Amino acid sequence: MHNPAMKAPPRLQSLVEEGLIDTVVRQLMSGKEAMVYVVRCGDDTRCAKIYKESTQRSFRQAVDYTENRKVKNSRTARAIGRGSKFGRQEQEAAWQSAEVDALYRLAAAGVRVPQPYNFHDGVLLMELVTDAHGDAAPRLNDLSFTPEAARTHHATLIAEVVRMLCAGVVHGDLSEFNILLAHTPGDGLAPDGGGGHDVPVIIDLPQAVDAAGNNHAQRMLLRDVANLRDFFGQFAPDLLATAYGPEIWALYQAGLLTNDTPLTGRHAHSTQAVDMGSVLREIDDARAENTARLLRKANP
Numbered sequence: 001m002h003n004p005a006m007k008a009p010p011r012l013q014s015l016v017e018e019g020l021i022d023t024v025v026r027q028l029m030s031g032k033e034a035m036v037y038v039v040r041c042g043d044d045t046r047c048a049k050i051y052k053e054s055t056q057r058s059f060r061q062a063v064d065y066t067e068n069r070k071v072k073n074s075r076t077a078r079a080i081g082r083g084s085k086f087g088r089q090e091q092e093a094a095w096q097s098a099e100v101d102a103l104y105r106l107a108a109a110g111v112r113v114p115q116p117y118n119f120h121d122g123v124l125l126m127e128l129v130t131d132a133h134g135d136a137a138p139r140l141n142d143l144s145f146t147p148e149a150a151r152t153h154h155a156t157l158i159a160e161v162v163r164m165l166c167a168g169v170v171h172g173d174l175s176e177f178n179i180l181l182a183h184t185p186g187d188g189l190a191p192d193g194g195g196g197h198d199v200p201v202i203i204d205l206p207q208a209v210d211a212a213g214n215n216h217a218q219r220m221l222l223r224d225v226a227n228l229r230d231f232f233g234q235f236a237p238d239l240l241a242t243a244y245g246p247e248i249w250a251l252y253q254a255g256l257l258t259n260d261t262p263l264t265g266r267h268a269h270s271t272q273a274v275d276m277g278s279v280l281r282e283i284d285d286a287r288a289e290n291t292a293r294l295l296r297k298a299n300p
Contacts, residue, residue, distance in 0.1 A: 008023075009050070012037065015120055020118055021046075023035050025039060027139070034051050036049050046127060050122065102205040103205060105167055106205075109164070115204070116200065129203070141175075141177050145232070158244050158263065161244075162257065170220050171205060171208055175228075175229065176231040222246065225245035247267040
């Protein structure tokens with residue numbers, strides 16, 4: 001089906017002039033952080049994500065997410081800390097590039113995310129994720145599932161969370177609102193000549209965090225996994241009893257997590273970890289060491 005082109009919004013005009021996109025087909029969505037347009041690039045249909053300026057965005061750039069994000073240099077870091085105009089611009093650039101970096105990193109690791117193609121003037125050009133009819137794929141929150149399909153998609157997404165974590169990334173805001181259900185074409189060998197199947201694709205990664213470098217990564221991963229459990233648990237109530245989050249994080253912390261690590265969905269909290277006697281002894285030892293250090297300082 002041919003769609004007539006619309007007038008390119010000002011923020012996409014430079015991409016048209018640079019030859020990165022040919023025409024703008026239509027607006028796909030307008031969210032709190034960005035507007036997304038369907039665009040044509042030669043024979044390909046892609047999407048262009050235009051990030052809103054921070055003054056227009058309602059999503060708070062929480063310190064939880066930006067902790068340990070690398071900035072170019074100490075001048076930039078100081079400017080961001082002071083909240084100067086330059087600092088705000090740099091913080092905005094860091095926020096946008098976090099999604100771009102995460103997309104390239106995760107696509108390379110084999111995680112199902114939209115394929116990124118280019119990032120230019122605050123616009124991310126990437127794959128348009130589609131359904132079986134070639135239209136924009138729906139979000140999970142707009143769909144309902146049989147218990148079997150819910151279990152299948154849940155298992156697929158748990159595996160994706162593991163693959164992301166093995167690549168050093170925690171999504172940080174994963175839920176049914178930022179997962180699309182795409183259709184992969186079949187090989188034509190099915191009785192209907194098609195085949196293919198629906199697969200979840202993870203989107204919206206500006207708040208992705210570095211798993212090893214962010215102190216909030218564990219809490220965010222547990223929340224991401226709990227969101228998946230609660231959503232799919234509506235359709236397959238047996239999933240509500242699973243505890244994949246703590247199991248995945250324990251394996252990750254122990255250095256035992258790989259893309260192929262078998263998971264059980266159960267996690268036994270170690271009673272030994274809460275040995276109050278040894279905890280109190282450690283506190284007493286630390287207190288004694290501190291007292292000794294203060295004495296040495298007072299009597300050099």
